[in-house]
Amino acid sequence: MQPEELAKALAPVLGERLIGVETFVGTAGRVRFRPEAALDLFRFVRDDLGFRHLSMIGGIDWTGHREVFYVVWSDDAHQYAILSADLPADQPHIESATPVWESANWHERETWELVDIGFDHHPDLRHLLLPDGYAFHPLLRSFKLHEPEELEVKQRSV
Amino acid sequence: MSEMWLNMGPQHPMTHGLWNLRVKIDGEMILDCDPEMGYLHRGIEKISEDRHYNEVITLMDRCCYVAGLSWEHLYILSAEQALHLSPPERGDYIRTMCDEFQRIGSHLMWYAAFVQDIGLMTPFLYGMRDRDLILDLFQSYTGARMTYEYLRVGGVRNDLPPGFTDQARGVLDWLDKKFVDYDRLCLGSTIFRQRCDGLGVLSARDCVATGVTGPMLRSAGLKRDLRKDRPYSVYSQLDFDVAVADGADVTARYLVRMEEMRQSVRILRQVLDWLDRHPGPVLADRLPRWLGAPYAPQGREGYLLKRNYPKGLGFSSVEEPHGEAQAYVVNEGGEHPYRVKFRSPVFANLSAARHYLVGYHVADIPPIMGSVDVCVGEVDR
Numbered sequence: 001m002q003p004e005e006l007a008k009a010l011a012p013v014l015g016e017r018l019i020g021v022e023t024f025v026g027t028a029g030r031v032r033f034r035p036e037a038a039l040d041l042f043r044f045v046r047d048d049l050g051f052r053h054l055s056m057i058g059g060i061d062w063t064g065h066r067e068v069f070y071v072v073w074s075d076d077a078h079q080y081a082i083l084s085a086d087l088p089a090d091q092p093h094i095e096s097a098t099p100v101w102e103s104a105n106w107h108e109r110e111t112w113e114l115v116d117i118g119f120d121h122h123p124d125l126r127h128l129l130l131p132d133g134y135a136f137h138p139l140l141r142s143f144k145l146h147e148p149e150e151l152e153v154k155q156r157s158v
Numbered sequence: 159m160s161e162m163w164l165n166m167g168p169q170h171p172m173t174h175g176l177w178n179l180r181v182k183i184d185g186e187m188i189l190d191c192d193p194e195m196g197y198l199h200r201g202i203e204k205i206s207e208d209r210h211y212n213e214v215i216t217l218m219d220r221c222c223y224v225a226g227l228s229w230e231h232l233y234i235l236s237a238e239q240a241l242h243l244s245p246p247e248r249g250d251y252i253r254t255m256c257d258e259f260q261r262i263g264s265h266l267m268w269y270a271a272f273v274q275d276i277g278l279m280t281p282f283l284y285g286m287r288d289r290d291l292i293l294d295l296f297q298s299y300t301g302a303r304m305t306y307e308y309l310r311v312g313g314v315r316n317d318l319p320p321g322f323t324d325q326a327r328g329v330l331d332w333l334d335k336k337f338v339d340y341d342r343l344c345l346g347s348t349i350f351r352q353r354c355d356g357l358g359v360l361s362a363r364d365c366v367a368t369g370v371t372g373p374m375l376r377s378a379g380l381k382r383d384l385r386k387d388r389p390y391s392v393y394s395q396l397d398f399d400v401a402v403a404d405g406a407d408v409t410a411r412y413l414v415r416m417e418e419m420r421q422s423v424r425i426l427r428q429v430l431d432w433l434d435r436h437p438g439p440v441l442a443d444r445l446p447r448w449l450g451a452p453y454a455p456q457g458r459e460g461y462l463l464k465r466n467y468p469k470g471l472g473f474s475s476v477e478e479p480h481g482e483a484q485a486y487v488v489n490e491g492g493e494h495p496y497r498v499k500f501r502s503p504v505f506a507n508l509s510a511a512r513h514y515l516v517g518y519h520v521a522d523i524p525p526i527m528g529s530v531d532v533c534v535g536e537v538d539r
Contacts (some may be wrong), residue, residue: 025239026473026474050367054369055475056486056499056501071473071501075366075382079388080475082473101367102512103369103506103509105503106506128195129538139203139497145204147272
């Protein structure tokens with residue numbers, strides 16, 4: 001599948017909410033969409049385009065905004081596609097992909113705690129890699145490696 | 159009986175690393191489970207943002223301590239795409255050789271640890287003994303047995319020493335003979351069969367839904383291997399089969415891994431023959447000096463490049479011994495990557511634990527989790 005075909009397939013479903021499909025070497029393309037289209041896009045990509053496998057979710061802290069990206073794989077086309085949305089830097093959040101891909105669960109927990117991107121309606125948004133109650137988001141650019149931060153760790157409740 | 163939560167870990171013979179499997183049990187039955195990760199989180203993605211591109215390779219060895227070279231390869235592929243560089247052909251073949259030896263090494267480590275979990279001591283000693291032969295090979299050309307730091311952006315650090323291919327062929331011949339013994343020790347053992355057959359079943363449908371990849375996915379009958387489906391490096395020029403089984407249980411995962419080792423031997427023979435016939439450079443010339451490369455030509459040219467260097471995004475995906483690993487590297491034109499993101503296959507395989515643990519007995523946990531082949535270093539990163 002080529003980026004043009006991907007754009008043609010997605011345009012009727014997303015309409016205005018599709019920003020564009022860019023070429024990304026080694027994948028079917030990089031789909032840029034508005035965050036409110038999230039669930040519609042995920043369902044369409046999984047059911048109609050065959051990208052049944054969600055490989056990973058990651059976040060990037062850019063100057064002025066944040067990006068969340070999803071890497072999906074199609075067994076029929078043997079191709080990856082990258083779905084990416086820009087979120088505002090102030091309280092960035094997007095709909096959780098867990099109803100569409102169960103595998104999103106842990107990836108979203110990780111992205112939430114490391115890059116501070118909220119996932120609405122996530123079933124179990126807890127810390128995964130960091131201690132409970134950890135107040136920082138280490139993968140933000142504002143978190144500097146060279147200045148040790150004072151941290152307070154709450155006891156884990158069992 | 160009353161229900162209770164039981165902590166298996168962070169220190170437990172079953173875990174093979176630092177993590178905690180919380181299981182909710184009623185008597186001997188598992189009702190629910192919740193893997194608790196993060197005990198080994200070192201912030202590798204964060205540290206990478208503060209390193210030169212070549213310095214990140216050091217961290218990759220620490221990602222998975224039994225498959226360091228595979229992780230180096232993963233990162234290198236994606237960094238090269240972001241930096242618009244490519245290696246010479248011989249460098250690419252040497253990387254493939256590293257990958258496959260690493261796959262056998264990792265699977266032997268898994269074999270040793272897994273069979274020991276279910277009470278067979280002899281295979282453990284056999285597995286560890288034969289893995290040492292592979293570590294000896296690594297040592298002869300990387301200088302290290304565990305943290306290799308061998309691959310470089312644009313190729314590999316150095317060529318193979320004289321006589322290496324003959325030594326390697328000797329190891330392959332030995333392994334070929336020993337694989338027969340391994341199977342006889344395990345599949346011929348009643349204890350093994352009774353503790354493994356029909357346990358930890360995860361259907362192909364659940365595998366896809368939960369993002370499970372690698373030997374676990376192939377043991378459910380899905381023929382998916384990135385070396386075939388999306389060939390990277392030189393895999394498209396090599397002849398091999400994808401190992402699959404259809405039991406979807408612990409025994410099926412054992413069979414898949416054993417067959418993978420045999421296929422790796424087959425690949426390695428072809429690669430070694432190619433390396434014998436094609437001498438040449440192993441590292442691209444004219445690499446920008448700001449990569450932190452001591453071997454790059456000095457002069458003003460390199461410094462100029464940095465300012466005008468084009469930005470780029472890199473995405474790579476390799477079939478690591480545990481499954482599909484992915485890397486996403488963002489190059490914003492500086493000396494350091496702007497953002498590095500890794501996908502660990504074990505991360506996804508573990509997140510599906512509820513699907514293959516619930517409904518079995520507490521005593522089944524060691525063989526089931528053993529068959530997942532957990533490597534905590536890459537889950538926590």
